[in-house]
Amino acid sequence: MRVVEKSAKTVEEAIELALTELDLDENQVEIYVLEQPTKGFLGLIGSKNALVRVTEKYNVVDEAQKFLKKICSMMEIDPNINIVNNSEDNLEINLTGDNLGLLIGRRGDTLDALQFILNLVINKNCEKRIKIILDVENYRSKREETLFKLAKRLSEKAKKTGKKIVLEPMNPHERRIIHMSLQEDHRINTYSEGEEPYRKVVIVPKKI
Template sequence: MRTIEVSGKTIDDALKQALSELGVSMEDVEYEVLEEPSKGFLGIFGAKPAKIKVTVKEKPAEKTAELLNKIITAMGLSVNLQIDDSGEMIKVNMQGEDLGVLIGRRGETLDALQYIVNLAVNKNMEKRQKIILDVEGYRKRRENTLYKLAYKLADKAKRRGKSVVLEPMNSHERRIIHTALQSRNDIYTFSEGEEPYRKIVITPKK
């Protein structure tokens, strides 16, 4: 986070100078007035310039990288962060060796880390920014696995003529299952139970 103190004849003059030195625009900074300008006696003697402290606002992607690096370092891991904030959300793909600990059982650790990062980065933010964490493309592989599982169990339910109940899943993974099977007209899906044990039921249509 960059912070400088600047003086000027007026507060506006000091702000313009600060923006020029920092190479940013007004919406990128916040400032604090340290000393109000004073004209002094007869506008000459004892005149004081305005003095302000200007801080460049930290962008969500920068805050995300900073927080993740602290957490990962504390865990004794070495990770390369690939951050894409060009879209509506911030996507972070972490790469390195032995990162299974960051994923956890069925992605539970990764989901928990993502939840914490979203809370911390969006604290005191005017506009909430969604952050998606991934480890070496794990989420895409998991999504493909869930699609295959959905098709397999839907066929099983149809073949046996009775419902198939899946193991408990988080809301994101349940959504993947529902989406995978929404175009089929021989079965239907619904969720039952309470979090964190909510599960999907695949039922054949009569």
């Protein structure tokens, strides 16, 4: 964030000088009047100019886009950065373009890491925490649908064979999807076992 201090005969003039230097509008900055102007004795002796400090407001969307452009440039990738949702507490970003598999990684590992770092970088300068969800070519919704179908298929297998089924290691978010997908099926139980990052979901058929 850029900060400038300007002095002039009036507060308004000092603010205008600062805005001109920053090339910003008044609604894009925060203004602090450090000193009010004084006329002094007979308007001559001891007079003081106004002094203001003008600070550029922290723009979450702009900063997130700058960060992503920098990272993608280092990876020699040039995606489109689409703002899906921008509310007071949440920011959803979806990257689209060609050859973006590198940003997703194996089962979304790279995407999750980028999202984690992006949240750290942006929230470092935010007064109020904002949750940022980063996606690439709607990978997360597609992955969620895949996990839902997997959960249903394996639950049927568990009920048919009467044996428990242990899934591959998943991150907490994906395990939660499996649990929620099967929570209405009263013929099975699900639980997680193991330590991160190798924690797995177990599907167990209930004995009738």
